[in-house]
Amino acid sequence: MRKIALVIAAAAAFAGCDKKPADEPVSQSSVEVVAAVDETAGGEVTAEDAKAFLQDAQGRLEKMAEELSHASWLASTYINTDSQYVEALASERFTTMAVELANEAARFDGLDLDAETRRQLTMLKQGLVLPAPKDPQLTAELAQIGSKLQGMYGAGKFCSGEGDSEKCYTLTEMGRLMAESRDPELLKELWVGWREVSPPMKPLYQRQVEIANAGAQELGYDNLSEMWRSKYDMDPDAFAADMDVQWNKVKPLYEALHCHVRARLNERYGDEVVPPNGKIPAHLLGNMWAQEWGNIYDVVKDEDMEAPYDLTELVVESGMDEKDMVKVGERFFTSLGFKPLPETFWQRSQFTQPRDRDVVCHASAWNMDGQDDIRIKMCIQKTADDFITIHHELGHNFYQRIYKDQPFLYKEGANDGFHEAVGDAIALSITPKYLQQIDLMDDEPDESKDIGFLMRQALDKIAFLPFGLMVDKWRWKVFSGEVEPEGYNKAWWQLREEYQGVEAPVQRSEADFDPGAKYHIPGNTPYARYFLARIQQFQFHRALCDAAGETGPLHRCSIYGNDAAGEKLRNMLAMGASKPWPDAMEALTGQRELDASAIIDYFQPLMAYLDEQNQGRQCGWE
Numbered sequence: 001m002r003k004i005a006l007v008i009a010a011a012a013a014f015a016g017c018d019k020k021p022a023d024e025p026v027s028q029s030s031v032e033v034v035a036a037v038d039e040t041a042g043g044e045v046t047a048e049d050a051k052a053f054l055q056d057a058q059g060r061l062e063k064m065a066e067e068l069s070h071a072s073w074l075a076s077t078y079i080n081t082d083s084q085y086v087e088a089l090a091s092e093r094f095t096t097m098a099v100e101l102a103n104e105a106a107r108f109d110g111l112d113l114d115a116e117t118r119r120q121l122t123m124l125k126q127g128l129v130l131p132a133p134k135d136p137q138l139t140a141e142l143a144q145i146g147s148k149l150q151g152m153y154g155a156g157k158f159c160s161g162e163g164d165s166e167k168c169y170t171l172t173e174m175g176r177l178m179a180e181s182r183d184p185e186l187l188k189e190l191w192v193g194w195r196e197v198s199p200p201m202k203p204l205y206q207r208q209v210e211i212a213n214a215g216a217q218e219l220g221y222d223n224l225s226e227m228w229r230s231k232y233d234m235d236p237d238a239f240a241a242d243m244d245v246q247w248n249k250v251k252p253l254y255e256a257l258h259c260h261v262r263a264r265l266n267e268r269y270g271d272e273v274v275p276p277n278g279k280i281p282a283h284l285l286g287n288m289w290a291q292e293w294g295n296i297y298d299v300v301k302d303e304d305m306e307a308p309y310d311l312t313e314l315v316v317e318s319g320m321d322e323k324d325m326v327k328v329g330e331r332f333f334t335s336l337g338f339k340p341l342p343e344t345f346w347q348r349s350q351f352t353q354p355r356d357r358d359v360v361c362h363a364s365a366w367n368m369d370g371q372d373d374i375r376i377k378m379c380i381q382k383t384a385d386d387f388i389t390i391h392h393e394l395g396h397n398f399y400q401r402i403y404k405d406q407p408f409l410y411k412e413g414a415n416d417g418f419h420e421a422v423g424d425a426i427a428l429s430i431t432p433k434y435l436q437q438i439d440l441m442d443d444e445p446d447e448s449k450d451i452g453f454l455m456r457q458a459l460d461k462i463a464f465l466p467f468g469l470m471v472d473k474w475r476w477k478v479f480s481g482e483v484e485p486e487g488y489n490k491a492w493w494q495l496r497e498e499y500q501g502v503e504a505p506v507q508r509s510e511a512d513f514d515p516g517a518k519y520h521i522p523g524n525t526p527y528a529r530y531f532l533a534r535i536q537q538f539q540f541h542r543a544l545c546d547a548a549g550e551t552g553p554l555h556r557c558s559i560y561g562n563d564a565a566g567e568k569l570r571n572m573l574a575m576g577a578s579k580p581w582p583d584a585m586e587a588l589t590g591q592r593e594l595d596a597s598a599i600i601d602y603f604q605p606l607m608a609y610l611d612e613q614n615q616g617r618q619c620g621w622e
Helices: 030-040 047-077 081-108 115-126 136-154 171-180 184-194 201-218 224-229 236-269 294-300 311-318 322-334 343-348 384-402 418-427 432-437 447-480 485-500 528-547 563-573 581-589 597-602 604-613
Strands: 002-004 157-160 167-170 364-367 374-377
Touching: 047 081, 047 115, 047 364, 047 374, 081 115, 136 201, 157 184, 167 171, 171 184, 171 294, 201 224, 201 447, 201 485, 224 236, 224 447, 236 294, 236 447, 236 528, 236 597, 236 604, 294 447, 311 384, 322 384, 343 374, 364 384, 374 384, 384 418, 384 563, 418 528, 447 485, 447 528, 447 604, 528 563, 528 581, 528 597, 563 581, 597 604
Parallel strands: 002 364
Antiparallel strands: 157 167, 364 374
16 A cells, blocks of 8 residues: 655655656755765765764755655645646655765765664665666666656556457456456456566566666665665575565465365366366466455355455444544544544545545555644545555554654654554454444354454465565566576566466466566565565564453454553554664564564464365375
């Protein structure tokens, strides 16, 4: 979910505008500050110079980020030519400044500095996703490539048939059909058709990697892979190794789920479409990228597997309107000791789709000024999904507000997975106990139908884990040169087959560029954060439930109204990014490392069910 944050990382989110640079602010820039330092000190810089540079840089970034936030809000809530133009100009100004400051921060690499100053300089450099080299021609080329790649993806569609019978599908339309259709031939046609958008991206992507690697080297990194993996307060190789450690903890649960899903798909489609053993064809899992499988719950569930309640029905029957749904979400946080949302939140947020203009309806949480101007942007429907999403998005907002007194560079989550994990952890507390506490349900149902709920959760949250891991594993190999351009597609499918146990429904070759069919590749959005968030949310949930004194099944725990859990959560969130993420993790959980065992605890009843179902089946894949 998109989140506007007043941090240097915003440069990545808004990079790629292909316009002439806007004029710089009239005030003295950080480049001028450093130039003056060099001139007065005979080319030598000192620790005091570094602190002066940071103070100036953060002031400039904060001012420009606020401008960009308002321009972006306007572009999302009043979609027209003028608002898009204003956002593009603000985006380019911010991006240009971010690149400039990141390169200037590297001038202090050789100094002996205190930990706080060194941390902020490092964050300034690492905030860039695709660092541009100092060569202005390469910088311009990098921006142009980014714009072209995103344009190619955004304009992508698939057309089938000829003449009057031709039918063209947008990705949204294809996604809906992938979710709802059970016709394997149509699903295969859509799967192959969408991937026609990406082969032209390959030479552009290859060149983009070359230029960004040069930029990373100018900042002191061997390559972009090392730079991306260095953003987690630990050795980059150690971070990559820990990702595998966490994966191996949940791999048995994934393999059990994979085995059961494959068996049910085989029963549905037969041996010719889904072999009883081996890998699952990727087009049959209800999602264009086979990254989440919840859309095939109807195929996977038992005949008598029913949800214990219908949350959409409960929301509708309550008589709540859209704003009331947000008020309910706010009460969750105030019950934990958070301050109520400011009045401006209710005045300036977008809760419903306006009738008089086009808007972006995709749910997102916004931090406009780094202080109290926080908002959500949604087109709320009275559904279970939107009720849960509101709680998630407010998790971002309360996080943003509670760290507002931190320095600019620290106004962010402890690592890039924390923000999503906090919102998701809150959403895990939407349980029958909570629904009864807020009078949406009269009686808390017993546990007899919990397996259906856990199955539906696992088809999305557990099925996603190997995909969340392998996307950046592929990029790390590409950035480091371990995978050359002539092996891009082969490496992609080797990782998908190894980690996910899925395979392409048709033969693929290096004439294809299947990574480009996933937005985050041409959009250059790091993906490890999503894997981290899936691990961290359960770790947070378990710790908060322990603090609340909950002793029942983890999937039935809600921390609503618990002072002890609220205090732990508030203390951790208030840290922002001011400390290495293990410090923030320890403040909440008592642990200084990731621990995926919380996922196993949460899904333990489902694991027992899957083990029983899989008796006599040959699980795993070659």
